[in-house]
Amino acid sequence: MTPRHYTSVLDLTREETMEVLDRAARLRHEWHADHKVLKRLRGYTLAAIFEKPSLRTRVTFEAGMTQLGGHAIFLGPQDIQLGVRESIADVARNLSRWVQIIAARTFAHSTVTELAAWSRVPVINALSDLEHPCQALADFLTLQERFGQLQGLKLAYVGDGNNVAHSLLLMGALLGIDVAVAAPAGYAPRREILEQAQRLAERSGATISVTQEPREAVHGADAVYTDVWASMGQEHEAEQRRQIFASYRVTAELLAATGKPRTIFMHCLPAHRGEEVSAEVIDGPQSVVFEQAENRLHAQKALLLWLLGR
Numbered sequence: 442m443t444p445r446h447y448t449s450v451l452d453l454t455r456e457e458t459m460e461v462l463d464r465a466a467r468l469r470h471e472w473h474a475d476h477k478v479l480k481r482l483r484g485y486t487l488a489a490i491f492e493k494p495s496l497r498t499r500v501t502f503e504a505g506m507t508q509l510g511g512h513a514i515f516l517g518p519q520d521i522q523l524g525v526r527e528s529i530a531d532v533a534r535n536l537s538r539w540v541q542i543i544a545a546r547t548f549a550h551s552t553v554t555e556l557a558a559w560s561r562v563p564v565i566n567a568l569s570d571l572e573h574p575c576q577a578l579a580d581f582l583t584l585q586e587r588f589g590q591l592q593g594l595k596l597a598y599v600g601d602g603n604n605v606a607h608s609l610l611l612m613g614a615l616l617g618i619d620v621a622v623a624a625p626a627g628y629a630p631r632r633e634i635l636e637q638a639q640r641l642a643e644r645s646g647a648t649i650s651v652t653q654e655p656r657e658a659v660h661g662a663d664a665v666y667t668d669v670w671a672s673m674g675q676e677h678e679a680e681q682r683r684q685i686f687a688s689y690r691v692t693a694e695l696l697a698a699t700g701k702p703r704t705i706f707m708h709c710l711p712a713h714r715g716e717e718v719s720a721e722v723i724d725g726p727q728s729v730v731f732e733q734a735e736n737r738l739h740a741q742k743a744l745l746l747w748l749l750g751r
Contacts, residue, residue: 444560444561444563444564444748445563445748446557446560446564446565446748447563447565447574447575447744447748448550448553448554448557448565448566448569448572448574449566449571449572449574449611450572450574450577450608450612450615451611451637452574455615455616455617455645457747458581458612458615458616459616460747461578461740461743461744462581462582462585462740462743464743464746464747465578465582465736465739465740465742465743466582466585466586466739468739468742468743469582469586469735469736469739472508472738472739478507478508478509478510479508479509479510480509480510481509481510481751482510482511482749483510483511484511485506485509485510485511485512485541485542485749486506486511486512486513486514486540486541486542487502487503487506487511487512487513487514487540487541487542487543487544487745488513488514488536488539488540488542488543488544489502489503489513489514489515489516489543489544489545489546489567490516490521490523490532490543490544490546490547490556491515491516491517491518491545491546491567492518492523492545492546492547492548492552493547493548493568495546495567496710496711497710497734497737498546498567498568498575498737499515499546501737501738501741502544502567502741503515504738505738505741505745506745508738508742509742509745509746511541523552524552529552529555529556529559530555530558530559532556533555533556533557533558533559533560534559534560534561536560536562537559537561537562538561540562542562542564542565542748542749543556543560543562543564544564544567545564545565545566545567545569546567546569547569547570548569549569549570550566550569550570550571550572552569563748565741565744565745565748569604570604571604571607571631571634572604572608572611573604573605573607574608574612575737575744576605576608576709576733576737577605577608577609577611578740578741578743578744579733579734579736579737579739579740579741580609580612580666580707580709580733580736581613581616581618582739582740583729583732583733584596584663584664586732586736587705587729587732588663591616591618592617592618594618594619594664595618595620595621595661595662595663595664596609596613596618596619596621596662596666597620597621597622597623597658597659597662597664597665597666597699598610598620598621598622598623598666598667599622599623599624599655599658599659599665599666599667599691599695600623600667600668600670600686600717601628601668601669601670601672601682602622602624602628602629602631602651603630603668605668606624606630606668607630607634609666610622610630610635610638610649611634611637611638611641613647613649614637614638614639614640614641614645614647614649615645616645616647617645617646617647618647619647619649619650620647620649620650621648621649621650621651621652621657621658621659621662622650622651622658623651623652623653623655623657623658623659623689624651624653624689625653625686626653628685629651630651635649635651655688655689655698656695656698659695659696659698659699659704660698660700661699661700661701662699662701662704663699663701663703663704664704664705664706664707665691665695665696665704665705665706665707666706666707666708667689667691667708667717667718668709668717669711669716670682670683670685670686670689670713670716683716686716689717690716690719691706691717691718691719692718692719692721692722693719693721693722693725696722704727705727705729706718706722706723706725706727706728706729706730707729707730707733708723708728708730708733710730710733710734
């Protein structure tokens with residue numbers, strides 16, 4: 442059978458995404474109840490390909506496989522050198538004869554899609570320059586837990602229109618959640634992502650909007666989200682970006698501009714306190730950033746089980 446992959450938020454339907462989120466919520470409850478190791482993936486191995494360093498992604502995938510009774514093999518930049526020492530196609534054809542599932546954290550999105558094209562086992566996008574779908578699963582799981590439902594919520598994203606923003610737009614539109622993005626001129630989400638999100642929103646009833654005004658974006662928001670201004674691979678732009686994004690910092694004043702006292706603050710981490718967010722916000726009572734980080738574990742466990750039919 443042709444495997445199901447998760448290289449993009451759009452690889453799952455709305456119903457399938459909710460199925461994964463609901464199972465993630467159950468797995469979270471079970472883990473908090475007794476920390477019992479499940480045996481659903483006994484004998485299964487995950488190959489984790491990492492071109493970029495990671496804390497949350499690596500630990501949550503490896504810990505998740507262990508908690509499900511399986512095993513994970515970490516393959517760093519010097520282990521396989523995708524496309525240099527060996528072609529991406531050959532890596533995929535080799536790995537899929539030895540392991541049951543692959544997760545890849547890469548620079549180019551095309552690396553993930555090429556792995557999926559040649560693999561006989563499911564491939565998960567653990568982050569690429571275009572999308573971060575596993576982070577979006579954890580984020581919407583967090584929203585569901587905090588508010589008891591997803592319908593009727595508004596999520597505001599302030600900052601760089603990057604891979605995280607792309608996946609939030611697509612998943613919000615897919616699930617019927619309003620998403621507003623505030624980004625400086627030249628740093629908005631990619632046009633093709635916005636067009637996809639708009640088409641999805643027309644079917645789900647969601648509203649998608651993009652502005653250059655943070656206060657406009659956050660008005661009425663249940664959650665305000667941001668990310669670092671310079672992602673991995675953009676370090677040479679860091680100083681220039683600090684100047685461009687200075688007015689996009691999430692502060693207590695901006696959080697109050699939502700007009701909702703229950704608004705939460707979200708960040709995918711790692712964070713630079715004093716740059717994209719003030720310390721009083723990220724370390725304050727409205728912050729759920731560590732709940733998001735924990736939910737990477739539960740969301741990815743649910744995704745692993747779903748893709749493997751377990």
